[in-house]
Every structure is written in structure tokens, then in C-alpha cells.
Amino acid sequence: MKTNKKNKNMNEIKTEILLNRAIEVFETESKQINNLKHYITEDFALAIRAIIESKGKLIVIGMGKSGIIGKKIAATLASTGTPSFFLHPGEAYHGDLGMIEPKDVVLLISNSGETDEVLKIIPFLKSQGNITISIAKNKKSTLAKNTNLFLNINTDQEGCPLNLAPMSSTTATLVMGDALAAVLMTERGFKDEDFARFHPGGSLGKKLLMTAKDIMHKKLPIITNQDENMKNIIHKISDYGLGLCIISNENRDIIGLITDGDIRRCMEENEENFFKLTVKEIMNTSPTIIKQDVKLVEINEIMQKNKIQSLIVEHNHVLKGIVQIFDI
Numbered sequence: 001m002k003t004n005k006k007n008k009n010m011n012e013i014k015t016e017i018l019l020n021r022a023i024e025v026f027e028t029e030s031k032q033i034n035n036l037k038h039y040i041t042e043d044f045a046l047a048i049r050a051i052i053e054s055k056g057k058l059i060v061i062g063m064g065k066s067g068i069i070g071k072k073i074a075a076t077l078a079s080t081g082t083p084s085f086f087l088h089p090g091e092a093y094h095g096d097l098g099m100i101e102p103k104d105v106v107l108l109i110s111n112s113g114e115t116d117e118v119l120k121i122i123p124f125l126k127s128q129g130n131i132t133i134s135i136a137k138n139k140k141s142t143l144a145k146n147t148n149l150f151l152n153i154n155t156d157q158e159g160c161p162l163n164l165a166p167m168s169s170t171t172a173t174l175v176m177g178d179a180l181a182a183v184l185m186t187e188r189g190f191k192d193e194d195f196a197r198f199h200p201g202g203s204l205g206k207k208l209l210m211t212a213k214d215i216m217h218k219k220l221p222i223i224t225n226q227d228e229n230m231k232n233i234i235h236k237i238s239d240y241g242l243g244l245c246i247i248s249n250e251n252r253d254i255i256g257l258i259t260d261g262d263i264r265r266c267m268e269e270n271e272e273n274f275f276k277l278t279v280k281e282i283m284n285t286s287p288t289i290i291k292q293d294v295k296l297v298e299i300n301e302i303m304q305k306n307k308i309q310s311l312i313v314e315h316n317h318v319l320k321g322i323v324q325i326f327d328i
Contacts, residue, residue, distance in 0.1 A: 025159040025167070032155040032168040033175050039152035047133045047149045048183050051082060054131070056103035058084040061092065063117045065166045066109040066173060073107070073177030080181050081190040089117040097124050105131045111153070111169045113141020122146050135176055137169060151176050192297075212299060212313045213292040215328070216321030221245040226255070226280040230266075233258060233279060242322060244310055247283050252319040254312055256283035287312050292320050296328050303328075 051058055058077055062070035070086050077084035087099060100106065106125055110118045113136035125132055126146075134147035137154045144150045153176050159167030184190075192208055221240035223233065226247065236245045237260055247256040258279065266282050267274050289312045290299065299311060303325050313321040 021161075028157055029159045029168045029171050032157060033172060035155075036153065036172060036175065039154050041150075041152070043133075043149040044151060044179070044183075047151065047180065048187060050131045050133070050149065051105050051180075051184060052187055054103060054105045056083075056101050056105065058082055058105050058107060059100055060084060060086045060107045060109065061089050061118060061121060062086075062109035063089050063115050065170050066111055066115070069170050069173045069177070070107075070109050072174060073109075073181070076177060076181045077184070079195070080185045081188045081194060082181070082184050089115075089121055093117065093120050097121070100125070100128070100130065102128045102130060105133065107133045107135065108143060108147060109135045109173060110141075110143050111137055111166060111173070113138045113143035115143070119143060119146075135173055137172075208295060208297055210296050211292065212290055212294050212296075212311070212321070212323050215296070216292070216313045216323045217242060217327075218321045220319070220322060222248050222252075222319075223258075223279055224249055226278065226283075228279045230263075230275045230277050230282075234263065237263070242310070242324065244322070246312065246319065246322070247279055248319055253317065254287070254289060254314060254319050256285045257287035257312065258283050259310065289314050290323070291315065299323055300325075300328055 058074075060070040060074040060077075062068075067086070067088060074084045074086040087096060092099070106121075108118050108121070113134070119142055122132070122143075131149075132147040133149045133151065134143045135151045135153055136143050137152065138144060139150055139152055153169065153172040155168045155172050157163060157168060158165060159171075195208070197209070219240070221236045221242060221244070223236060223245050224247075233245060237243065237258070243261075244257060244259040246254065247258065248254055256279075262282055262284065266277060270277060288302065288306055288308060290302065292313050292315045302311065303309065309325040311323045312319065313323055
């Protein structure tokens with residue numbers, strides 16, 4: 001028993017040590033990121049202006065870990081309204097430089113500012129007259145001195161316990177790219193609808209682009225007789241599997257709604273007389289109704305605000321369908 005207790009204590013100590021090491025990385029990197037605000041200069045604003053005024057694309061170039069971060073930056077920019085793609089410097093130097101047009105702005109990334117594969121691209125860019133922006137941690141580096149604009153990601157401590165593996169520096173590069181993308185979005189007036197257009201296959205695109213008409217159930221459990229008894233109401237709800245039935249007239253005017261929740265409450269309140277109740281005695285005469293062109297994101301907000309799972313859809317005051325939270 002003493003051995004088991006000792007092992008348990010040792011495991012707890014080991015767990016605490018591991019967690020503290022992780023926290024140290026968080027604190028180190030967050031401190032380095034926070035320090036970036038002291039190194040931002042007018043070049044950032046000039047970079048934003050150059051990108052917006054450009055008639056071409058923003059091409060991102062980087063090698064190694066900087067290249068990996070560069071791919072993410074290019075992807076973020078492309079999805080937020082700035083045409084952009086990543087170009088590997090090695091492939092560029094061996095034939096893909098033709099992908100860069102004179103009207104393009106080029107973003108070159110190198111933590112040290114001395115990455116040979118990246119520096120080799122500069123003479124071509126200068127000869128072609130491209131506007132160049134560099135991201136590096138040394139303003140006196142070869143890269144910084146040979147580009148039009150310089151964005152400083154100065155970090156003096158990596159999250160790595162050996163202070164060798166790129167951690168804080170790659171995070172800083174990513175954050176600088178995010179800053180560019182975020183400010184460009186604001187300057188372009190980029191809206192959620194624009195974001196959705198670039199993400200039509202995702203859940204966000206669905207919510208921002210699709211409407212009630214696109215997803216509503218059209219085959220509906222409708223009751224037109226307000227004197228219908230409880231037994232028939234229950235059968236109607238069960239047959240359609242939507243957990244509700246709509247009370248309407250022959251012209252499909254919406255009169256009321258009965259949900260399975262309404263039925264459960266009535267059963268608890270009217271145990272002996274439950275099956276004697278009729279539609280008009282239990283229906284909700286003020287159900288929440290939306291128009292068929294309401295976007296899914298708004299539908300979700302309405303459901304959350306009213307704590308409901310189903311909405312009646314109408315067009316020109318005529319019943320068209322039902323949208324449920326499971327469809328969104």
C-alpha cells in the first residue's frame with residue numbers, strides 16, 4: 001500500500017512538472033507576441049496600402065518553417081478577400097518565377113533575414129519592379145535592406161527549452177500575417193457574406209448563404225379542423241416525425257401550432273380529461289413565423305433567443321414549410 005501511495009504521489013508530481021513546462025511555453029510565446037507592438041512601424045500601413053492598390057496578387061515566399069507559416073498566411077489572405085498564393089523559393093528559382101507578374105506584391109519571409117533560397121529571388125523581383133515586403137526579426141538583415149517595406153517580428157526567446165527550434169518566431173510570423181489579413185479585411189469592407197462566398201462548402205458558408213426556403217420541410221402535418229381530438233393530433237404528429245403539427249385553413253393561412261412538448265404539458269395538467277381536449281384548446285395561436293428568404297444564421301439566432309427548435313416558414317402570409325434546428 002505504501003508503494004502504491006508513493007507511486008501515486010510521484011505521478012502527481014510528474015504531472016505537475018509537465019503542466020508547468022507547457023505553461024512556460026504559453027507564457028514565453030505570449031510575451032514575445034505582445035512585444036511585437038513595440039516594433040510595428042509605418043511600413044505596416046504602407047504595406048496595407050500597397051496590397052490594396054495593387055492590380056495583381058499577393059505572392060508569399062518562404063523556406064522551411066517560414067514557408068509552412070507562409071502557406072497558412074497565403075491561405076488566410078485568399079479566403080478573406082486578398083488574392084494570394086504561396087510560392088516555394090526553390091521551385092521559383094528553377095522556373096516558377098514566371099508565376100510572378102510585375103503588378104504583383106511579393107511578401108518574403110525569413111526569420112533571420114539571411115535565408116539563401118529567399119535572397120536569390122530578390123534580383124529578379126527588383127528587375128521586374130515588384131513591390132516587396134519582408135518579414136524578419138532583424139531590420140539590419142540582407143532581406144530587410146533589400147525590400148521596399150519591412151515588418152519586424154523581433155523575438156529574443158523561443159518556446160523551445162534549448163532556444164533553438166522555431167516556436168515563438170513562427171508564432172510571431174503567423175500573427176503578423178493575421179494582422180495583415182485582419183486590417184485588409186477592414187479596409188476592403190469585407191463582410192461575413194463575402195467570407196461565406198469563399199467557403200460555400202463549410203457550415204459557416206451554409207449558414208450565411210442558404211435560406212429557410214433551401215432547407216425547409218415542405219411535406220407538413222396540417223390540421224384544418226380545430227375540433228380535432230387529441231388522439232388524432234397524436235397520430236398526425238407521429239406520422240410525420242417532425243414533433244409538431246400546424247393548424248391551418250384550406251387557404252393555408254397559419255392559425256396555430258401544436259408541438260409534442262405542448263402535448264406532454266397538457267397530459268400532466270389534464271390527466272383525466274386529456275383525451276377530451278381539442279386542437280383549439282391546446283394550440284399555440286402565436287407561433288414564431290419567418291419568411292422563406294431568412295438566412296440560416298438569423299434562423300439560428302431566433303431559435304436560440306426564443307429557446308425553440310422549430311419555425312414556421314411563410315411567403316406572402318401563406319404556409320410554406322417548417323425549419324428545425326436539426327436542419328441547420
